[in-house]
Amino acid sequence: MALKSEERRTQRFTFVFLVIAAVVWLAPMVWVLSTSLKPESQAISWPLRWIPETLTFENYFIILGSASTPVIRWFGNSLLIASLHTFFILIVDSMAAYAYARMRFKGRDVLFWILMTTMMIPPVITYIPLYSIVDKLGWVDTPWAMIIPGLGGVFGIFLLRQFFLGIPYELEEAARIDGAGAFQIFFRIILPLAKPALVTVALFTFMSNWNDFFWPLIVTNSVEMRTLPVGLSILQGSFNIQYAKLMAATVLSALPVLVLFLFAQRFFVKGATMTGIKG
């Protein structure tokens, strides 16, 4: 009985604590949304109002219609770049991961050791030389600068290899007896089985490319070539202290990701765990 009542007290205390914490966490988002729906003249008001006196979407129209800060174009850039990058990563990394996991070849262990060692190297040391290389390839201020260099990363290989190691050998054996070649086995049998791991890698690759800030900031310079995060930093300058409009842009930038999260929550949480521990 003593245990039971202690448990109930813990339950209640924790719940109250969580509610307070959640209010603190959600308040900024709610306040931003509220501001974005006010006319600019009412954005700053004392005393402050959580519920807009006049409800308006004008800030959204102004942000979406501004020619000097093409938000829709930036959104398109980000979408194209992150999608292509993710697509290439999935192909390149799953092929390599499969070879490192399941094939025997000269130099495999040394190569894989080198790959894993580079995971420890801080990316900061590559930015300056990488810029020069990308420039020599003629990719500065093009989407390629943000799509291709990341394909040299090793994190996806690491995760996928772990997954491939767990697939039973019998499946491959059976296919080989049926006369399937290595490529057939890979595309017809291994890849379909690896769907959960591929989804995780895809999600994290997409998100980190989509949210990348430092590299796109350096490697693009024309307004049309910016990605959404870098575009927001430009917008900050052009709509300086026009907070209702800035907050409309903030909401627009946050919305797609949060909607995606609503539907794919399970994958995000599983992925975060996998990349963190098992990964």
Add this chain to the structure above:
Amino acid sequence: MDPRIEKHSTSFTGTNVPIGDGKTKGSAIQNATPYLFIAPHLVFFIIFLIVPIGYGIYISLHEWDYLTPPEFVGLQHYRNIFLNPTSIDYVEFWNAFWNTVQFVVFAVPVLIVVPLVLAVAVDTKTWGTHFFRAVFYAPSLLSVATVSLIWLWILDTNAGIVNFYLNKFGGETVPWLSKMPWAWIALVVMTVWWTIGRNMIIFLAGLQDIPEELHEAAKIDGAGRLSRFFHIILPGIRGPMLFCVVMTTIESFNLFGQPYMTTQGGPGEETEVLMMLIRQVGFADFRMGSAAAMALIMGFSLLLISMVQFAVMNRGQIRGPR
């Protein structure tokens, strides 16, 4: 440095299906197959990861304005940064270095403790834990630009909501983004709000791996809440803890977007951090040699710190938790 690397290294020589080992048919095509699989990645890996490392060292040994050909200067940039207190490189680098270290020292403990507390809370059997998990995790999906804009508005000195409530409850107006120490506090606060989700989820997974019997046994033995936290929970999540501390330190060291967008390095240059400096020196001043040297020193420091953390925190693990 990374617990994951340690873990799988044992499986290097694990079982293998002998595809392309030459035994099956022994043809040249068979032998080439594995290399065809790894080739695409290897090409990118060499061009965009290995070459830049060597090239970065090369640049750091040269004076280069990006327009005229690089001029070899040997270790001059390193000498300036380490030994010449009157050089601009020395002044700028160490200012940014210590600013960055300050942020790491302020932020990392908070970025470990807050997610740990939240993880313990959402691991408790209570109402709506899945909803709460989602709430705390969601901000980490936003870009740093979005997060910075949100906090720029919330912490605005004159019109911000935080100062409004501070004033309302008798507090004074705080210049969050333009005075010390408030600027650091602001940067830590927005970073906490933004990033705790990842660590919380990892701690949570660690907590769920602790066997229920351990908790039960401790309760029956009369161990209090605190005692259980220090004797069961903390030792039980040693692995996730190591991962979170190392990763969070690395990420905090790489701080860029928040001060770039909110404080712009100010007041003065007091929140100018290493990544901002490297960008400034490399891509605004076009002193590529100095920037490359600074980046290498920063990278090397980071590697060193991670290795020390790993060594210190892993020592206990070998002895075991009990």
